[in-house]
Amino acid sequence: MTTRPSLKSPPFLLADLLAGLPPEWPVDLTEDLRAAVLRSGGKVVVLDDDPTGTQTVHGVPVLTEWPVEALCDELANDLPAVYLLTNSRSLPLAEAQALNADAGRNLRRASERTGRRFAVVSRSDSTLRGHFPGETDALAAALGGGFDAVLLIPAFIAGGRLTVDNVHYVADAERVVPAGDTEFARDASFGYRASDLRQWVEEKTAGTVRADQVGAISLSTIRIGGPEQVARELLTLKGGAVCVVNAASESDLAVAVLGILTAERQGRRFLYRTAASFVPLRAGLAPRGLLAADALGLSGAAGALIVVGSYVPQSSRQVCALLEVPGIISVEVNVAALLDERGRAGEIDRVAGHVTAHLRRGMDVVMYTSRLLVTGVDSTASLAIGRRISDGLVAIVRSIAEPPRYILAKGGITASDTATRGLGVRRAMVMGQIRAGVPVWQLGAETRFPGLAYIVFPGNVGERDTLAGIVSELRAG
Numbered sequence: 328m329t330t331r332p333s334l335k336s337p338p339f340l341l342a343d344l345l346a347g348l349p350p351e352w353p354v355d356l357t358e359d360l361r362a363a364v365l366r367s368g369g370k371v372v373v374l375d376d377d378p379t380g381t382q383t384v385h386g387v388p389v390l391t392e393w394p395v396e397a398l399c400d401e402l403a404n405d406l407p408a409v410y411l412l413t414n415s416r417s418l419p420l421a422e423a424q425a426l427n428a429d430a431g432r433n434l435r436r437a438s439e440r441t442g443r444r445f446a447v448v449s450r451s452d453s454t455l456r457g458h459f460p461g462e463t464d465a466l467a468a469a470l471g472g473g474f475d476a477v478l479l480i481p482a483f484i485a486g487g488r489l490t491v492d493n494v495h496y497v498a499d500a501e502r503v504v505p506a507g508d509t510e511f512a513r514d515a516s517f518g519y520r521a522s523d524l525r526q527w528v529e530e531k532t533a534g535t536v537r538a539d540q541v542g543a544i545s546l547s548t549i550r551i552g553g554p555e556q557v558a559r560e561l562l563t564l565k566g567g568a569v570c571v572v573n574a575a576s577e578s579d580l581a582v583a584v585l586g587i588l589t590a591e592r593q594g595r596r597f598l599y600r601t602a603a604s605f606v607p608l609r610a611g612l613a614p615r616g617l618l619a620a621d622a623l624g625l626s627g628a629a630g631a632l633i634v635v636g637s638y639v640p641q642s643s644r645q646v647c648a649l650l651e652v653p654g655i656i657s658v659e660v661n662v663a664a665l666l667d668e669r670g671r672a673g674e675i676d677r678v679a680g681h682v683t684a685h686l687r688r689g690m691d692v693v694m695y696t697s698r699l700l701v702t703g704v705d706s707t708a709s710l711a712i713g714r715r716i717s718d719g720l721v722a723i724v725r726s727i728a729e730p731p732r733y734i735l736a737k738g739g740i741t742a743s744d745t746a747t748r749g750l751g752v753r754r755a756m757v758m759g760q761i762r763a764g765v766p767v768w769q770l771g772a773e774t775r776f777p778g779l780a781y782i783v784f785p786g787n788v789g790e791r792d793t794l795a796g797i798v799s800e801l802r803a804g
Contacts, residue, residue, distance in 0.1 A: 371409075373447075460477070463600050481601065544573060562593065655798070758780070768783060
């Protein structure tokens with residue numbers, strides 16, 4: 328067997344990380360997975376803590392409200408999955424838990440009325456930011472408990488998020504960095520130290536679950552033992568254990584999902600805490616290529632609106648690249664003014680007026696928050712500041728009088744608040760992706776701009792020129 332190289336100090340070469348791993352499982356599992364999903368008979372319901380979780384699916388709805396009646400309609404239709412946009416990453420823990428509990432209770436009632444079974448995915452960030460274990464604990468209780476395990480699967484292959492030897496990595500074309508050494512681990516609200524997911528669970532549970540109590544499905548199990556060995560190991564889990572599932576490729580995830588379905592068919596019950604790559608496999612969705620510009624149905628002479636609220640460094644770099652594109656109009660939102668009651672209304676009126684005027688002239692406008700990050704004394708205070716800023720962006724979007732050609736929102740919280748509170752989205756359809764990890768929604772009839780293409784661009788996705796490339800392509804298209 329090839330000896331794996333020693334990885335001493337990050338960043339590592341991606342090739343070195345993957346060297347010495349067993350070859351991928353040699354069997355194409357597409358048909359086996361599709362058959363297993365059909366046998367399961369349940370709809371996949373994804374509770375998404377921001378709208379970027381739709382970055383791997385197509386042809387499925389997103390709900391921003393989930394009364395029992397609406398969930399009955401979704402469980403009764405033939406679509407393989409539905410997303411419930413909780414946007415809970417923007418909320419304090421107690422509110423996030425209450426939202427998950429409400430969704431869980433309503434799902435149980437809808438299932439009882441329709442007789443339709445469902446499987447629940449708690450979809451969160453591939454760079455490990457979010458309310459864990461608070462959300463899964465609240466959701467499990469609301470769903471009646473009795474889960475044998477919470478499966479932790481943060482791999483997002485298209486975005487370069489891999490889990491190898493239980494360590495979670497963030498990769499680009501050539502290099503990988505352990506997640507705990509990235510800018511994402513320094514998040515003001517959801518920061519962490521550990522890259523080993525077993526240690527991360529211990530960190531996030533404040534020691535309630537020790538690292539040595541966390542199970543793991545290794546790449547050796549996945550690539551040598553295959554789905555049956557994965558199932559055998561999952562069958563040993565009980566009592567709400569936490570189990571890490573390693574994955575460095577889509578093939579690894581396919582093997583893991585088939586093993587999970589096999590274990591579930593034998594009576595096991597799992598709650599999934601995952602990134603986006605898991606969902607299409609668990610829902611049996613066939614892959615689809617990237618959307619071309621002409622698939623978005625763009626029309627009209629108005630300009631496009633790009634709204635940027637994300638503060639991760641990747642977003643700031645992408646904004647800089649976009650501002651280098653000739654003809655792009657920039658309107659900076661003064662965050663200090665939004666946070667000051669005396670200047671807030673005036674800043675909202677100023678920005679909305681400028682944006683409306685430029686859109687009417689057919690200009691593409693990028694509206695972005697000033698780039699100096701304002702944080703609070705702790706995570707709760709930082710979330711409150713972020714909420715106040717996002718409320719200001721929503722007020723600006725509501726005040727824009729000209730329907731844009733399309734809207735692109737950069738950052739998960741920004742995209743969620745713009746959609747739900749700025750545009751009035753209650754149900755949208757995911758059309759697909761315009762770039763890897765960048766989904767496009769079609770807005771519903773209830774919104775301010777019915778039928779409009781709405782691009783949800785995660786803050787932590789893409790290279791420096793990805794945002795500029797999308798805007799340039801859609802201008803030409």
